[in-house]
Amino acid sequence: MxxxxxxxxxxxxxxxxxxxxxxxxxxxxxxxxxxxxxxxxxxxxxxxxxxxxxxxxxxxxxxxxxxxxxxxxGHCHPRVVAATAAQAATFASHTRYLHETVLDYAEALLATFPAELGHVMFTCTGSEANDLALRIARAATGGTGIIVTETAYHGVTQAVSGFSPSLGEGVPLGEHVRTVPAPDPLRLPGDLGTAFAAGVQAAIDDLTRHGVKPAVLIVDTVFSSDGVFADPPGFLAPAVEAIRKAGGLFIADEVQPGFGRTGSHMWGFQRHRIVPDMVSLGKPMGNGYPVAGLVLRPEVIADFGAKARYFNTFGGNAVAAATAMAVLDVIRDEGxxxxxxxxxxxxxxxxxxxxxxxxxxxxxxxxxxxxxxxxxxxxxxxxxxxxxxxxxxxxxxxxxxxxxxxxxxxxxxxxxxxxxxxxxxxxxxxxxxxxxxxxxxxxxx
Amino acid sequence: MxxxxxxxxxxxxxxxxxxxxxxxxxxxxxxxxxxxxxxxxxxxxxxxxxxxxxxxxxxxxxxxxxxxxxxxxGHCHPRVVAATAAQAATFASHTRYLHETVLDYAEALLATFPAELGHVMFTCTGSEANDLALRIARAATGGTGIIVTETAYHGVTQAVSGFSPSLGEGVPLGEHVRTVPAPDPLRLPGDLGTAFAAGVQAAIDDLTRHGVKPAVLIVDTVFSSDGVFADPPGFLAPAVEAIRKAGGLFIADEVQPGFGRTGSHMWGFQRHRIVPDMVSLGKPMGNGYPVAGLVLRPEVIADFGAKARYFNTFGGNAVAAATAMAVLDVIRDEGxxxxxxxxxxxxxxxxxxxxxxxxxxxxxxxxxxxxxxxxxxxxxxxxxxxxxxxxxxxxxxxxxxxxxxxxxxxxxxxxxxxxxxxxxxxxxxxxxxxxxxxxxxxxxx
Structure with missing residues (x-):
């Protein structure tokens, strides 16, 4: 394995x-x-x-x-625990009723993103966020091709495990999935951005030759499971340009780098001076409470929104929102x-x-x-x-x-x-x- | 729509x-x-x-x-809220460390099932539970065919939305999915069990004619989105027999009927005097805390377990387990x-x-x-x-x-x-x- x-x-x-x-x-x-x-x-x-x-x-x-x-x-952060407990004792229901907490949080969260990223949808796990991103990308592009790095990990649903090659040979890749070499400065020749984009372009060309329209390039913006690649800042930009030119979308998986971890920015993609089409969020969002989400450009959800709806029973519930709000507050207040x-x-x-x-x-x-x-x-x-x-x-x-x-x-x-x-x-x-x-x-x- | x-x-x-x-x-x-x-x-x-x-x-x-x-x-049940708050303040991490709480809960939960159902795996949502059930069923049977009722709802992942026809025409069904008439006593002729099983058999035959090996029959055991069908008790048995004879598995989706709601039993399938191969759990499991799971016969997970592993970051975390344990306790103690x-x-x-x-x-x-x-x-x-x-x-x-x-x-x-x-x-x-x-x-x- x-x-x-x-x-x-x-x-x-x-x-x-x-x-x-x-x-x-x-x-x-x-x-x-x-x-x-x-x-x-x-x-x-x-x-x-x-x-x-x-x-x-x-x-x-x-x-x-x-x-x-x-x-x-921090484990068991008292302010986050108090927020969870207080909301759980007051009101804990879902997004099919009007309730302020989820909107307060959505607005606070979106304020940490570039203005182009105007909507957020809530799930419970990063896997669900990437799975939803795929559904939306297919509706938006009409494509089915998926490009990921060779040792990528994006989650465990049937669809997402199919583009998570790090899960090993026991977990089959999806039929329209192509893998590209990670942006490893030790192993890719020349300028890293150019070399990484060349791999993405080769995958696009291969999909096209097989009659498959590319839907997405999705990467963990700090390439955690590929070996952790962050430098030089900006190396992602040419690859993003390549997938867009091919009619596909760029999804930044911020489940691992997001929420301030990279230090210079709140989100890993910001290090690369790009604005993704969708951004998936997970692990640190609720400091352990199961909350995750997908931030997106409004134009990307238009097709999906016209023909489908999205409801995730626990996604964006009042306790999830109050907990996640406390996490944002702590990140800011404790610097x-x-x-x-x-x-x-x-x-x-x-x-x-x-x-x-x-x-x-x-x-x-x-x-x-x-x-x-x-x-x-x-x-x-x-x-x-x-x-x-x-x-x-x-x-x-x-x-x-x-x-x-x-x-x-x-x-x-x-x-x-x-x-x-x-x-x-x-x-x-x-x-x-x-x-x-x-x-x-x-x-x- | x-x-x-x-x-x-x-x-x-x-x-x-x-x-x-x-x-x-x-x-x-x-x-x-x-x-x-x-x-x-x-x-x-x-x-x-x-x-x-x-x-x-x-x-x-x-x-x-x-x-x-x-x-x-009950909304904001004080005993459940207290369990969540106490565990969140103490230890909240995942299943890759040894921790008692998830095992205590797993044992208490499994004790409510027939002895044949010996394992439980934890997810965060019912969608994830059904998605995992599909992955395991494919590994166990080598099949890909999925049979559901005409207005079924099983969840929102890419794969599971593909066998949730109630989501409407804007959400395409998966290619190996077949739908069967719901067990509606007003509309199916004669003995309900025989008539429902005839629909399942027709779907099996159609899959087979298309060269597709059946993997699962999955039903909500109270048929919530099909219109709520519970009687006569036992009507599910012939359909379960049919899918097994075809080499497929039977999955009971207990996300809606489970945890005592049907009154006569803890689980909806028990009303039908059958033992499923897998049972998916969700909504009421944590009284609002995002916890869900999949209960299964050990022999069903053998193939999947040999070639893959399963890790869900928040699934079965200590707070989820403590919360779900309080729910089980309340169901019992309050009758x-x-x-x-x-x-x-x-x-x-x-x-x-x-x-x-x-x-x-x-x-x-x-x-x-x-x-x-x-x-x-x-x-x-x-x-x-x-x-x-x-x-x-x-x-x-x-x-x-x-x-x-x-x-x-x-x-x-x-x-x-x-x-x-x-x-x-x-x-x-x-x-x-x-x-x-x-x-x-x-x-x-």
């Missing part, structure tokens, strides 16, 4: 090392949830409490969370986007410093608090070291630090802590990483 | 009668949410508070909720299934009594607190009166009672109040309905 990065370090049953209590939980999981569920780490983490950037096990051991982008404003920029820059500088002493650290990438760190052999940026990346992830877990790994070669450390991550937290992380790297068997420089 | 029943009484902009404040909310909706959203009623209801079976507008006017099956144990049986029986008796005086009331159907009431001309059960049904729904809204209408002829009143609905609430409903029926222009008996 190929991976989507998040499963590189999956627990394998029967390998030992678990406490009696952990073993019992693993057994109960297998019995009730069945064979399709996976746990992180060789030694799964049993968690019972979260607060800010910290997670705790039943013995009170603390884990520094450098991975979870859902609890984006979390700025914090992501500041601490993110220090993060990359700290890794660069460690790299002078550890040959396993190749190029560092990312933006704000979305960090990708290549693990390589002998300081050679092209010599991917998946086994060493897995060792680092698992050893860090034993040191009380949670991260994961990603990318088609499974050798890119994926680091994306909650946004209130501080310089002190960073110092803790770098200290533990230094310690773990010192145990490497990879040859030093 | 055809309807799924719930949209028969949709608001049409520009028809007047709105207050200044309501008009402003309608404008804000159109501007932010766009053209695919719909409001209930000619005169939309502006709601700000819910408690038990009552909803309130900003002026404090009370509406008796006889429609919302999401807030199934809500029994209440649905008792008050549901009184409901049908009360309607039968009204029918002796109002020729617009045709056959009453349903089970427990899921009631379908045909509105007809001159007491003729075959003479569907859609306009009169719409008038009744809108007039009841003016009288402070919320219901809707459903079915392919849009003439079946759809009544499904929160489960704590009392005999006093019923008396209030019948009084208002009596009053509204007295204004009819339909000829009396």
């Amino acid at each position: 190929k991976n989507d990065g998040s499963m590189i370090n999956a627990f394998v049953p029967g390998q030992g090392g678990l406490t009696e209590n952990e073993s019992r939980l693993v057994e109960r999981r297998a019995k009730t949830l069945g064979p399709a569920y996976r746990l992180f780490y060789k030694h799964p983490v049993h968690l019972v409490r979260g607060e800010g950037v910290w997670l705790y096990d039943p013995q009170g051991r603390a884990y520094l969370d450098c991975y979870n982008n859902v609890a984006s404003v 979390l986007q700025q914090n992501a920029a500041t601490v993110g820059a220090a993060f990359r500088a700290g890794l660069a410093d460690l790299a002078t002493r550890h040959a396993a650290l190749g190029p560092t990438r990312g933006a704000g608090l979305f960090v990708g760190q290549e693990i390589v052999a002998n300081g050679d940026p092209m010599a991917a070291e998946a086994a060493e990346a897995a060792r680092i992830v698992n050893d860090l877990r034993e040191e009380g630090v949670l991260i994961s790994a990603t990318g088609p070669r499974a050798n890119v450390l994926k680091i994306r802590p909650p946004l209130p991550f501080s310089l002190d937290n960073l110092a803790f992380f770098l200290d533990r990483l230094d310690k773990v790297l010192a145990r490497t068997s990879v040859k030093s420089k | 055809k309807n799924d029943g719930s949209m028969i009484n949709a608001f049409v902009p520009g028809q007047g009668g709105l207050t200044e404040n309501e008009s402003r909310l309608v404008e804000r909706r159109a501007k932010t949410l766009g053209p695919a959203y719909r409001l209930f009623y000619k005169h939309p209801v502006h709601l700000v508070r819910g408690e038990g079976v009552w909803l309130y507008d900003p002026q404090g006017r009370a509406y008796l909720d006889c429609y919302n099956n999401v807030a199934s144990v 809500l299934q029994q209440n649905a049986a008792t008050v549901g029986a009184a409901f049908r008796a009360g309607l039968a009594d009204l029918a002796t005086r109002h020729a617009a009331l045709g056959p009453t159907r349903g089970a427990g607190l899921f009631v379908g009431q045909e509105i007809v001309a001159n007491g003729d059960p075959m003479a569907a009166e859609a306009a009169e049904a719409a008038r009744i729904v809108n007039d009841l809204r003016e009288e402070g009672v919320l219901i809707s209408a459903t079915g392919p002829r849009a003439n079946v009143l759809k009544i499904r109040p929160p489960l704590p609905f009392s005999l006093d609430n019923l008396a209030f409903f019948l009084d208002r309905l009596d009053k509204v029926l007295a204004r009819t222009s339909v000829k009396s008996k």
